[in-house]
Amino acid sequence: MKILNNADLVTxxxxxxxxxxxxxxxEIxxxxxxxxxxxxxxxxxxxxxxxEKGNMDGFPGFTFRIHEMFVQNDKVACYLIFEGVNSATMHGVAPTNNSVRFxxxxxxTIKDGKVIEKRVHLNDADIQKQLDR
Known part of the structure; x- marks a missing residue:
């Protein structure tokens, strides 16, 4: 497998x-x-x-795009936007067919050419509000 730089690995x-x-x-x-x-x-x-699979299964055809990325040594910070329609069951809950964007x-953190740690911060209340509309 080709070794990727940290930005390419996170992408x-x-x-x-x-x-x-x-x-x-x-594998990565x-x-x-x-x-x-x-x-x-x-x-x-x-x-x-x-x-991750349980979350994403509820949004067939979703997009999860990096809009900004900052790399410093073994750390990669990303600002991402998720967009999708909750049109399938997610963690056993029936779909709402609502559009969600957050x-x-x-x-x-990268170690030995692989992702060793991921930390995320998002607004769960905003996502739930969009699902409940």
Whole structure:
């Protein structure tokens, strides 16, 4: 596998999520990967992939685009925008068919050419409000 620079690796990370290619996503994550969403209670790679797939399954055809990226050494910060329609079941909950658009900030850490940590901050209340309309 070709070694990617940190910016290209993170771009690929989010493209694989958009492509629903979780097997390839796992390959570019470090064996010690940890995911922190808002709180300091991390998920390992399998927990992260299950959560991500469960979220994304509810939005067939969604987009998850990086709008800004800043790279410093082993850290990559991203400003992303997610857009999709909740037209399928998500974590066992029936679809609302509502459009959802939200931004989030992510900080990813790279080690040995792989993503070892992802931390995100987003507004869950805003997302829920859009789903409940």
């Amino acid at each position: 690929r990370f989010y493209q694989l999520i958009e492509d629903n290619n979780y097997a390839a996503l796992k 994550c470090h064996e010690d990967f940890r995911f922190y969403s808002q709180l300091d209670t991390p998920l390992d790679i399998d927990g992260f992939l299950a959560q 931004s989030l900030m992510a900080m990813l």
